[in-house]
Amino acid sequence: MLYDNDTVDVLIVGAGASGGAFAWSLSQAGIQVMCLEQGDWIEPTHYPSASEDWELSRLTDMSPDPNVRGLPQDYPVNNDDSPIAPLMHNAVGGSTIHWSAHFPRFRPSDFRVRTLDGVADDFPMTYFDLGPFFELNDTMTGVAGLSGDPAYPPKSARQTRPVPLGKLGETIARGFDELGWHWWPSDSAILTEAYDGRAACNNCGPCDIGCYRGAKASTDVTYWPKAIASGAVLKTWARVREITVGRDGLADAAVYYDRSGNLYEQKARVVVIACNGVGTPRLLLNSKSARFPDGLANSSGQVGKNLMLHPYAMVTGVFEEPLDGHIGPIGCAILSQEFYETDLSRGFVRGYTFQIARSSGPVNTALGGFGGNDPVPWGKDHRQVLRERLGHTMTIAVIGEDLPEEHNAVTLDPDLSDSHGIPAPKVSYKLSENSRRMMDHGIARATEVLEAAGSKDVMANPLLRSAGWHLMGTARMGADPARMVVDEWGRSHDVKNLYVIDGSILVTGGAVNPTSTIQALALYIADHFKRNAGKGV
Amino acid sequence: MKFFSQAQSSLMAEVLDQIVPPGDGFPGAGELGVAEHVDAVLSRSPRLVRLFSDGLLAIEQISLGMFSQEFSAVTNPQKVEVLKKVEADHGDFFHHLARHTYAGYYVDPRVVRLLGLEVRPPQPQGYELEAFDPRLLKNVKKRVKLWRDA
Numbered sequence: 168m169l170y171d172n173d174t175v176d177v178l179i180v181g182a183g184a185s186g187g188a189f190a191w192s193l194s195q196a197g198i199q200v201m202c203l204e205q206g207d208w209i210e211p212t213h214y215p216s217a218s219e220d221w222e223l224s225r226l227t228d229m230s231p232d233p234n235v236r237g238l239p240q241d242y243p244v245n246n247d248d249s250p251i252a253p254l255m256h257n258a259v260g261g262s263t264i265h266w267s268a269h270f271p272r273f274r275p276s277d278f279r280v281r282t283l284d285g286v287a288d289d290f291p292m293t294y295f296d297l298g299p300f301f302e303l304n305d306t307m308t309g310v311a312g313l314s315g316d317p318a319y320p321p322k323s324a325r326q327t328r329p330v331p332l333g334k335l336g337e338t339i340a341r342g343f344d345e346l347g348w349h350w351w352p353s354d355s356a357i358l359t360e361a362y363d364g365r366a367a368c369n370n371c372g373p374c375d376i377g378c379y380r381g382a383k384a385s386t387d388v389t390y391w392p393k394a395i396a397s398g399a400v401l402k403t404w405a406r407v408r409e410i411t412v413g414r415d416g417l418a419d420a421a422v423y424y425d426r427s428g429n430l431y432e433q434k435a436r437v438v439v440i441a442c443n444g445v446g447t448p449r450l451l452l453n454s455k456s457a458r459f460p461d462g463l464a465n466s467s468g469q470v471g472k473n474l475m476l477h478p479y480a481m482v483t484g485v486f487e488e489p490l491d492g493h494i495g496p497i498g499c500a501i502l503s504q505e506f507y508e509t510d511l512s513r514g515f516v517r518g519y520t521f522q523i524a525r526s527s528g529p530v531n532t533a534l535g536g537f538g539g540n541d542p543v544p545w546g547k548d549h550r551q552v553l554r555e556r557l558g559h560t561m562t563i564a565v566i567g568e569d570l571p572e573e574h575n576a577v578t579l580d581p582d583l584s585d586s587h588g589i590p591a592p593k594v595s596y597k598l599s600e601n602s603r604r605m606m607d608h609g610i611a612r613a614t615e616v617l618e619a620a621g622s623k624d625v626m627a628n629p630l631l632r633s634a635g636w637h638l639m640g641t642a643r644m645g646a647d648p649a650r651m652v653v654d655e656w657g658r659s660h661d662v663k664n665l666y667v668i669d670g671s672i673l674v675t676g677g678a679v680n681p682t683s684t685i686q687a688l689a690l691y692i693a694d695h696f697k698r699n700a701g702k703g704v
Numbered sequence: 705m706k707f708f709s710q711a712q713s714s715l716m717a718e719v720l721d722q723i724v725p726p727g728d729g730f731p732g733a734g735e736l737g738v739a740e741h742v743d744a745v746l747s748r749s750p751r752l753v754r755l756f757s758d759g760l761l762a763i764e765q766i767s768l769g770m771f772s773q774e775f776s777a778v779t780n781p782q783k784v785e786v787l788k789k790v791e792a793d794h795g796d797f798f799h800h801l802a803r804h805t806y807a808g809y810y811v812d813p814r815v816v817r818l819l820g821l822e823v824r825p826p827q828p829q830g831y832e833l834e835a836f837d838p839r840l841l842k843n844v845k846k847r848v849k850l851w852r853d854a
Contacts, residue, residue: 217827220811226803227748237748279854294854313838318850331833337840344843349850352836359835369830379827494831508852529810529819534803545723545802546784550730557819 168422168430175201175400178421178435180407180450182206183261184682185669185689186441187386187394188304192693194397198700203405203423203433206240206258208387214377221376222530229376231256231265232633239426240404242585242592244445246635249596251476253445253635259403260387262443266636266682267374267498268356268383269522270310272301273684274319276508277677280570284509284516287570290674291645291655292691294320300687300694307393308384308686309362311499312354318504327360329353331370335490335561336500339523342620348505353522354683355499356384370495373527383496405431408589409454410438410463410665418463418665424587439666441689444474444638447671448577449592451642464642464659464667469652471578471641473571475676478598479634480565480606482613483538484622489558492526500525506612507678515604519567519678521613526560529553537562540628555624563617564631565609568678569602571640598630606630637681642671657692668692705743707753712760713739718776719763722783723805730818733809741808742801752800759797763790 177193179186182204190200215224226235231254233241238257246252256264275294280287302323312325329352332340336352343350357374360367368382381388395401404426411432413419418438423431440447448471454463462470503521506513524537533553535542543552569575580593598606610627617625644667645651648660653672659665668689670681677684705713720742721734746753767775767786775786791798809815813823 214827217825219813219823219825221825223807223811226807274851275854276852283852283854313836313841315841315845317844317847320851329836331836332840333833340840347843349847350844351841369827370833371826371830373826380830493826495833504850507850529816529821530807533806533810542802542806545787545805547725549724550728 168432170432174434174436175199176435177201177437177439178203178433179439179441180421181261181441181443181446181669182259182386182391182401183441183443183669184263184386185685186261187390188307188686188689189439189441189668189693190399191307191390191394191397192690193697194394194399196697198697200394200399201433202399202401203407203421204259204401204403205406207403208259209264209377211377211379211381211388214379216371216373216376216379221373222528224376225531229265231375231636233257239586242589243583245580245583245591245593249594250598250630250632251478251596251635252632253476253594253638254633255443255445255638258387259391259401260385262636263385263682264377264387265375268496269498269680270308270354270356270683271502271520271679272319272354272687273677273679273681274507277675280517280675286516287675288643288645297684297687297691300690301683303690304683304686308356308389309358309365310354311357311359313352316351318349318351318507325354326362327358327367330355330357330359330368330496330499332500333491333495333525335492335525336523338486338490339561339616339620340501342616343503345619346616348503348616350501350503353499353502355496357496357499358382368496372493372495372497372525374496374498406585406587406589407450408587410450411454412456412458412463412662416458416662418662428587437664437666439668441669444641444670445577445592445594447667447669448641449579452579453590459661464652464661464665466661467649467652469643469650472573472576473640473643474575474577474594474596475569475571475637475640475673476596476635477637477676477678478567478569478602478606479631480610481538481562481628481631482565482610482617483536483541483560483562483626484617484620485556485624486559486561486622490526490561491558492561493528493558495525497525497527498522506609513608515601515608517568517570517605517678519565519605519609521609522564522566524562524564526558526562529557532557532560536560537564538626538628539631539633541626563613565606565613566678567602567605567609568676569599571643571675572599577641637670637676639670639673639676639681642667643674644672645674656695666692705740707746707756708739708743715760715763715775716742718783719787719801720805722787723802724809730815733805736809736812736814738805738808742804745804755797755800759790759794759801762794762797763787766790
């Protein structure tokens, strides 16, 4: 093993959404920060959206599924025991490389589900406690949108005007108006005007294969350049095998492989885990020692449990008139939160959001679009059906709140490992009865609004398999050390110089994309850390 | 071709013309040469090489079993019958066959042009869209607070 002699003050594992925000916040205060990232930098102009065969990249190197990509920086995930496949990207920027940049916040009730609805647990803070950090994160990110949404408490003016709706967005907005249901232009982490030295979006379409212009706020173009300018050190191709502990029971180092397979040890005074809701429990469970035989920070036995993935049902409408859905950011147009808050008369607790997705090119259309389970048939009807759908569809994603359940879990696979021989994660997940009823309700309502907007044919996928974008809950935060992995400030109950700051710490998952809330929490934890730095761990 | 033998390539061309048949001025996937794309896909995955090798064998066996002739010798309606049976009995193979056939076919600039689309990638030009019109919100702005105090 090779040793780095210098002990760093704060060592972050993972350069994604939360790691970037945290590193920036600490480096601003002059704290020495180093980050280890298993992936590499990606030069935006190398994304495939400028190649003629761009649509094929979704099936290969830009697939959101690490098992499909199988790149050297990826680790496999055994998803055989889950109807939803976890998705992620391994690079500087993490999964913000492939996200569609939907940027809604959790709502106030999402922080209080035990108090309001008698299920799961409350967060150890309120929406309003996080308020300043939501705002700070918006400023750093550059959010397109419009304040005044009746579904949220007031927010400050968004940094740029909303993402254009296009014909597709205006069509479905009329459907929502027809039914008297809520809709609003989505808060999107996509610049519609130049901002902070970054260019505006040019509506090219496929945000999911990486943003060629840097208009989409992946953290490699937002937080990281600023953090590095302030002195943060980011090491790429550094894959952490385990976190070690000293005789005092404190975390003392990360053991990691470089690209060539050399093993290093990096000493640190504080270790921060930011590897997402699958990668974080994997690393903690792989960090076994005599003192922590069941994995680091796991005296509660809760590391890896309570995995939440946000079940998605996809409802696709085919329209007579062309909708030009290939134009404009693919995941972001409008959303509706008409059915967000609990109404038990619907047959389930909590609720869901509708997100309106655009369509894409002919390859994606032939393969079934974003609904995914209904490809254009082969044989004699093929061309006619393709013609009916190409440019004539939109998809409503029903994103539902799944509640934490212990049997939904990340464990270590006994056989599978990555290219360095580090045990890979296995994901076990069952859709709850509450989620099933919620999805069914959402499919019925989405069908209604598509028909109100003029759709002549509606197809539903009751549960999208390639939908594990949101990896949450596997190291939850809270005051009770018997039930929660980290405390109210993201610090391990067991190991006082170990923090977790990614989606793993979410107590419940809300019914919106979690990145805005994950980053606000990372900034909130960083703020507390800075105010208490030097006062001893 | 790297993986398909001469015989497999010919069979693939016949099969692909059934998956996406010619017509309306469009070429079939076989005559367009999509088998080459599928061959290239196989280089990414040893599992797919086996799946396709077994799958192509199954096509011939089913054709012989149903019509006592090789796939290339049976009529078009009989080819459809054979492939329906392959789809039912060898679902994983057929899924990948159709998926990569579609991908190879619709990424081809000749097909993109025939569909009436511009033959160019999304970047660097992008597309024009009119800015969001806030007047569209006049109805929803009348809604009262939709979030719960917490």
